[in-house]
Amino acid sequence: MKSSRRGFLQTTAAVSLAGTLPQLSQAATANLSSKPGTPVTDTALNWLDGKPARFEGGTFGVPWPRGQVRKPAAGQPLQFRLAGSNLPVQSWPLAWWPDGSLKWTAHAVAGGTPANVLKLEPGTSPAGNVSVKQTDAQIVVSAGDLTWTVPTRGEHLIAEASRAGRATLKNLRLVALRQDGADPELDGRVARQAFTSKITAATVEQRGPVRAVIKLDGMHTGHGRDWLPFSVRLYFHAGSDAVRLVHSFIWDGDAAKDFIAGLGVTAQVPMSDATHDRHIRLSGEGVGVWGEAVRPVTGLRRDPGQAYKDAQVAGRALPPLAGMDKRVTDGLKWVPEWNDFSLSQANADGFTIRKRTAPGHAWIDSNAGTRTKGLVYAGGASGGVALGFKDFWQRAPVRLDVRGAANTTAELTAWLWSPSAPAMDMRSYRSAGEMDTFEEQVEGLNITYEDYEAGWDDATGIARTSELMLWALPATPSHQAFSDMAEQVANPARLMPSPQRIHACGVFGDWDPVDPTASPARQLIEARIADQLDQYLKEVEQHRWYGFWHYGDVMHAYDADRHMWRYDIGGYAWDNSELSTDLWLWYGFLRSGRADVFKLAEAMTRHTGEVDVYHQGRFKGFGTRHGVQHWSDSSKQPRISNAAYRRIYYFLTADERVGDLMRELLESDRDLDKVDISRKLGARAPAPPADGLVSMAFGTSWGSIAAAWLAEWERTGDTRWRDKIVNGMESIGALKRGWLAGGAPYDPCTGKFHGPGDKVSISNLNGVFGVVEISSELLTLVDAPAYRRAWLEYCRYYNAPRDEWMALLGSVPGGRGMGDTNSRMTSYAAFQLRDRALALRAWREFFASGALKPAPFKTTARAVGGVDTIRSLQEQASISTNFAAQWGLAAMQHLALVGDSLDEAAKAAGLVP
Known part of the structure; x- marks a missing residue:
């Protein structure tokens, strides 16, 4: 067995980087002090989806080996530049190693024309042009010749965007429509109320010079009521006419009375051009663009002349009308002015475009398609506004509206929930009066695998985050420019270090990059890993796992008899992170750098961290176990709200919202006495420990909350969170049976476990919710020898043969399921103990599942279709998300x-032969 991989990385990472990347000059590294003998090197960056045609600026994270990059001297900024590019860069620390050296840095890049491959290196960057001025009443952001005015109170998120004194945008605000009942069926009676945003707090988080960030918090207000709390971050980048909005809201209504009939972001657009010089743009299918004028001059009975038609189609002002055929000039007043436009994406498979001349008049169908990227523009030759949002068709029902385009002011609205759709229904899917007694609830759990108790299937406190882009433009964009903008809405350009560069820094535990030159045995496993990732990407599309609340989640278990996932069978329906699906996808991306895997992992992070977790109310800080609705299972647990599932995305992207989500969990351990997280998995819950202690399992609870403490310690250097981690580790190590005890009474005030810990209690679930990954990292960051011994004992003995258990305990404990996938703990012990025989045992345990067949690997998917299915499918009849996630994680960790x-x-x- 090779020596400690961690120690090897720590002593050789800088050497390996220096060997693969150019060494920097002393002048280039003047503002960073490096560890003696360790050169600071630059970092090659790749575009996740290839170089974009248009780049509006972006942010990414970069890891560094321990001890390599030291904090700049007091008062000195952290400075990096992009070699071979004149794009300005703004840099800041994102995380720290325990020795005080930088672990992660974040970098914001200005918009502009990028190169195919960029290299990040220490040094002075070109200056950005973003600045912030703040008063009690407003925050003014200047970016080039654009000025954005953000009120600190009131209704509007942005009061105005102006260029050279001309207002291009006014009064950006949030809107919500409440309906007092479900959608009408026969009686046709429902009433709607409109609510608007009310800002209660405004915080400037960054002030430029490349990126400025403003966080706005508030409520939706109207009709004597404040509800639907929200936070919106506004991101401004140098070199861009756009502002990025990250919009999050919390559902806090009464599901029986409050039905959201519309949820959107709306802005006013001053319209000063002649109506024939006003233009509407909508994204179409693929790269397509739907573009028309408010008053068209094409297609008329009389020809105005090609120059006029070309100008209008291109979005330019018409040449002087004096040169137009007089019959057209005289007749223009009779050509209808189209006032209102609407693109409605009712579902993932279809959108329609309509327009009308005025309210109270008929809508005219224009065109239709399947999927659009979700961008709309309204304005004229002298300027206008484009607005759209990411994952448009994936989040359907959604809509884009222009109202009043023929008036002096148009209104542009991006509906995150379309008013055209049935109202959002947050009620339980179950009938009243089901399973009233504990005994009935246990019976129900035993048949549908969903834990139920009245009142616990409550959505109050869940959240959803959406990402929007808003442009204030000096003129109508060409069709090509608009198409490029729509691509940036749907697939924002991202810079990313290579898997090899990330891996060289020793972050995120036990993994290694995909090796295309590997031996046949490794290729066999790599092919199976890739096949499983590919299959789930197919499953999202085949089974249409789309929708406002759903997109980003996958299903738990498959029903091969009806060729459907068990969407309607209790705990077999939505997965809700069960058995670390999130981590499987993220490690799949880290190893491969695959853009398609990143996008699914990103969507899952956005979903599971928001929808599957409570952000206020009695369940705050806990997530919901898998069920038919994302909130329907009565088991509320920290293993679902697990910060380990968000942490990788946070450090790769420096995403502030995900940072908020992890920070929300820091005190979750203090609420374990308020919620019985075990529910009905056994008999009635035992009496809680006395003296302020709570019962806590090491793997499903402590490991999950410890991930939040780890993230906070890394991000802030605050040793309070390190101490809480260490207290937990040392007290587990001090128990008589250590990790074999499975759990113990826990003190949330100190982070320590109590009691003798003299009874063995093993569960196959204790190692499958991120504690394997978190323990691996923690043991490289803190000195906890007692915990290390306890953890290695658990890892070595979990799958041990009977004779070894008898020698250790005199008996063989139960509860040790999933031996094939939990074999990754055996491989961890083998690696740490340098025990080759144990390593070979780990492989035998892993192979026992039969998931691998003799080389070459062939997919197990088969084509099914015809009258047996709703559409043709590539089906893996034995597919299981539990197994896919755990097998994938085990395979990756075994290889590493x-x-x-x-x-x-x-x-x-x-x-293999």
């Missing part, structure tokens, strides 16, 4: 930890 014994083990198993 005991990969040097794979060929021997695979030959012994008959998997």
